[in-house]
Amino acid sequence: MMHILEDSVAQKYSQTALDHCDELAQVSELEEGILRQYLTSKHKAGNQLVEKWMQQEGLKTWQDQAGNQWGRLPCKDPDAPSLILGSHLDTVPNAGAYDGILGVMLGLELMKIAKANQLALPFHLDLVGFVDEEGTRFATTLIGSSAIAGSFNSQWLEVKDRDGVTMADAMQQFGLEPSEVINATLDPEKVLAYWEVHIEQGPVLEAKDLQVGVVTAIAGAKRAVISYTGITGHAGTSPMNLRKDSLAAIAELTLAIETIALNCTHQEVATVGKISAKPGATNVIAGYSEMTLDARAQNDQDLEVLLNKIVDKAKLIAEKRELLLTWKWTHQAEAVQCDQNIQDLLATACEENNLPVFHLASGAGHDGMAVAKICPIGMLFIRSPGGVSHHPSESVMKDDVTQALKVMYSALSSYAV
Ligand SMILES: [Zn+2]
Structure with a gap:
């Protein structure tokens, strides 16, 4: 049996959550704008503030060996496993509050x-409250959630920030012992599941006029740098039919990638975000050009299908234009599925609260990707007005937050004994 919270009651709580977000936004490394990076004094101040709020509610609190902030509402049986709720407390530079x-x-x-x-x-x-999901300081993402999942890579300790400070040194300055991060790992036997509410950071829910959505999967992503080598030539003396123009090939492939992704039907996306041409002069045919590719899909199979089509097209263009194609993979993250039972539970909780049930994949990465190694994960998205995130104008609508809270409470209450 699911409990239903009255709107008026839920609104009081959601307002407190929003007030807390506003207060935490004041804990920033920037004079204007929000920035809280891993192992900084503001990371510490943020944790302390959140810990204070946890303690005010009588939670038992602790900070783990990676710097994640924890609070517990215990059940009667001390040996019982736990259901983890949460998300991350770090931010990108000039972030939003949510x-x-x-x-x-x-x-x-x-x-x-x-x-x-x-x-x-x-x-x-x-x-x-996870540390460093964003990877702002050390260009390594999901540090806190990887630590609890036992996949913290000890090589990360040697990574330096912009000022040349290693993560290990920063940990010591913060009051953490680098060799003990391994002890932040949780016993999978003691963790039932991980539930996270997050803003969508995209325009899908808004376009469908929906307040919340049940997340099906966190998209897998692959990135590559693709280049064509042709022949550098004079823009005036080289006839069009005798050219080996690498930049024209890059342009053709860019448009082809857009068309290929547009014709996919499982929310696949592909982006060419950066193009450069050499020598890069107005009156010179570019002999060498390269582009970046970022492709994402809800599951690894869909991603492979999408990428195969792009690779085939890239080869075809190289053949037709008699250019040398090179392809370098630079990043790969496997897709992570949200647990079907949790998806069903959240969907039922939406129905019980008279909200339309809508499922969507997350194109962005989240802590759940790391946590999924030790337990089932579930996520609920809240509509992002304008699809805006990682920007000061990032916002949420209060009633959307209220509905999300109601859905989560109904889902949780189904476990009451
Ligand atoms: Zn996030």
């Missing part, structure tokens, strides 16, 4: 509601 942070603050409100309603759950409720 990316990540809102998920943590809604987790806290969910625990408050569970406590106020004396929801008897057969598991502990753990709330986590």
Whole structure:
């Protein structure tokens, strides 16, 4: 049986979550705008503020060996496993106030509601504020969530920030012991699942006039640098039919990639974000040009199909234009599926709250990608007005936040004994 929260009650809690986001936005490395990077004094101040709010609600709190902030609402059985709620507390430079942070603050409100309603759950409720999901300081993403999943890579400790400070040194300055990060790893036997609420950061829910959506998967991504080599020549003396123009080939492939992705039917996306040509002069035919490719899909199979089409097209263009094609893969992240049972539970909770059920994939990466190594994960997206994120004008609508909280509470209440 799912409990339904009254709108008026839920609104009080969602307002508190939004107020907390605004207050946390003041904890910033920038005079104007939001920035909270890993292992900085503002990371520490942010954790302390969140810990204070957790303690005000009577949660048991701790910071783990990677710097993640935790709070627990225990159940009666001390040996019970836990359901983890949360998201990340770090930000990109000049960030919005809600990316990540809102998920943590809604987790806290969910625990408050569970406590106020004396929801008897057969598991502990753990709330986590992850460090460094964004990878702003060390260009390494998902550090906090990788640490709890046992996939923290010790080579990351040697990575330097812009000022030449290694992660290991920064940890020591922060008060963490680099050799102990491994101890942040959780025992999979002790973790039931991970639930995260996050803003969509895209325009899909808004376009469909929906407040929330159930996430099916976090998209897999592959990136490449593709180049064509032809012959550099004089723009005036080389007849059109005798040219080996690498830039024209890049242009042709760019448009072809757009068409190929547009014709895919499972929310696949492909982007050419950067093009450069050499020698790069107005009156010279470019002998060498390169482009970047970023392709994403909900599952690895769809991604492979998309990429095969792009590779075939790239080869065809090279043949036709008699150019040398080179292809270098630079990044790969496998798609991560959200657990079907959690998806069903969230969908039912939407229905119970008279909200249309809508499923969508996440094109952006999230902590759940790392956490999925130790437990089933589920995510609920909240509409992003204008699809805007990673920007000061990132926003949410209060009633959307209220509905998300209601959905999460209904889902949680189904476990009450
Ligand atoms: Zn985020």
